[in-house]
Amino acid sequence: MDNLSHFCCWNSECPDNGKKGVGNLSVTGRYGPGRERRMLRCRTCKTRFSERKGTPLFGAHLDSLTVESVLERIVEGRGIREVGRLSGLHRDTVTRYRRLVENNVGSIPQLKRKRKVLNVALFLETSHSYARETLHGIRSYVREHGPWKIRFSEQGRGVEPPPWLAHWKGDGILARMENDRLARAIDETGLPVVDVSCYRLLPSMPSVEPDPLEIARLAVDHLLERGLKHFGFCGVPGVPWSDLRGSSFARLVAEIGHDCHLYRRTVVQPISSSWNIDKTAIARWIRSLPKPVGILGAWDGCALQVLEVCRNLNVAVPDEVAVLGVDDDDLLCDLADPSLSSIKCSAHQVGYHAASLLDQMMAGKDVPPDIAMVRPAGVVARQSTDLLAIDDQLVSDALRFIRDHACEGIQVCDVLKIVPLSRRVLETRFKTAVGYSPHEAIVRLQLRTIKEFLTETDLSLATIATKSGFNHLNYMCKLFKQKTGFTPGEFRARNRSKN
Known part of the structure; x- marks a missing residue:
């Protein structure tokens, strides 16, 4: 039995015109795609009309879900071009539905007239391409699903949390938390938080990060295709993402029956001072490696240091040492001599997915504190691994x-x-x-x-x-x-x- 209590007769001369739930309506047939739309009949005046009569859906040729999506975005206050881009419709079609909304918005009270602007704080540094690509991903999500009002804090590693955070009245936080002081200050706000580092200083919050196992797998496959049988990893002990990439790389190399030579710098210092590592120690390590060898740097900066040391030692790259980085900072990789091959980490997807999770949390949805692993995009091959180390x-x-x-x-x-x-x-x-x-x-x-x-x-x-x-x-x-x-x-x- 069809529930018609929320419909009424639209015949202005009918005694039951505009009256809902009086039992004067019946379904006389169905029409449209999939025969999903009902034709109604008023028993009082014998008039027949569509159930869409008097709504913005009347006369629409699109399916109901598409029309409702377009109408909701229009009522939220989005522009015609944006609605057209998100819905895949021509702007003239969107304009027509906008006019329908302007004439009939009172008949769809379930739709919001204007979406609340959410206040979101970002704690990310912009000093390298990975962080900037993460910000691009966040921006893409906000453009599609906002509006958000962003409060951005340029956050270098190891710095103190800003004084305004303790009194900030916001809705949510996206942060790359790599020191305990910042993590505690963010936790004390009591706001929804999504972490885009892999330090996991707030294990009760969801986290999004590149998948270290898939990064290692791409590196091993890429170096194997070059015919290499000796492998090395240059990283920073105690930095979680470096340790995870190194251990994953060593494990995969062991699974194919080869040894992985690990370089671990012994001087503990901030990773931001990446150009001040002990190059003498790296030189001793590179001299000790069997040749030819493929070396994975924990990140592009580390791989660039390996290239510099090889140049100082007159070790040929890639013929004796093939070098592969992670993050694909294209400017640095292209300026290197030789240009540096690198693994692209899909930082844009990291930012987009993190913003999506935060949006769900700010809407009151239950988001588990899991680690979302984002698959890297692939290897961008350049001169530093352009070899075939095969004797035959x-x-x-x-x-x-x-x-x-x-x-x-x-x-x-x-x-x-x-x-x-x-x-x-x-x-x-x-x-x-x-x-x-x-x-x-x-x-x-x-x-x-x-x-x-x-x-x-x-x-x-x-x-x-x-x-x-x-x-x-x-x-x-x-x-x-x-x-x-x-x-x-x-x-x-x-x-x-x-x-």
Whole structure:
């Protein structure tokens, strides 16, 4: 039985005009997409009319959810261009619905007339690209879901909390908390807080950070593809994200049967003074390493110091030491000599997701104090890792050909055209040199490309299959599920939710 108590007859000459809940209405039929809209009939005057009569939905050709979303954003006070961009509609369509709202807003009292402006404090430094990209992610969320009034505090590591914080009347805080004094001051406000560091100084609050295991996995795969068999990590003991990246990197290197040589600086000092480390100690460590070796720096600044020491020692980069950083500060990486390869950490997604969590908390929703791990975007390869450290020249030629053409649909028979070897000999020498077959080398690069497309774009699976070198979508999906344990759709949804 349809509940029609909130409808009324719109015939101005009907005795029951405008009266709700008097039992004069019945449903005579349904119409529209999916026949979801009802036609009503007044028993008193025999008039038939749509249930949407007298509302902004009357005459709408869009589905109900889209119309309601557009109307809600208009009533919140958002501009026509913004509503059109968020809803994917032409501005003329939005303008028409805005006029409907202006004429009928009294008939939709459940919609807010103006959204409350939330006061949010940001405690992040802007001295490096990762922090700035995090701020860009926060800004993107605010533009889409605001309005927020931002109080920004340039917060270097180790500084005292600002005096105004104790008396600030705000709604929430986003902070990179890396010292106890700031953490205590923020905790004492009693406000919703989301942390974007991995120090976890407030374990009762949710935290968002780059995934250290995935960073290490990208580093190991990248250096292995260069034919390297010796590995090193240069980091800072006692700094949580450095320790996590180093331990993850060492563990993954051990799993493939190689040793990881760890450099841990012994002088305890603020990480902000990253250019003042003991380069003499790093020089001794680099001299002691077997060559050629691939070194992962805990962050770009650390990797740049390794490059400087190698230059002072006349150690060839990348032929003797291949160097990989983390964070992809493109200005610093491009200015380095040679230019520095680096892992891009998806800091934009860190900021966006942290802002989303804070918005939920400020709305009164229960957000568990979990650590949200954001998958890194990938490796940005530059000169510092541009090598193939393989003694077998023919295998090196084959691997370079695979790296350059893996996503063009090549097969092992195509590789054999550029090396004068039989398939059996190539596979034997290839496995001896790098630990896996030519076919697996092709598949690894194709899978990496598929993951990047799934995570970073909205391309269809058919387009991704073509761009990754697959002639058949079904085969790509089957292979992806076999290698990763997820279908492409599941992988995209899983990593989009993280990011």
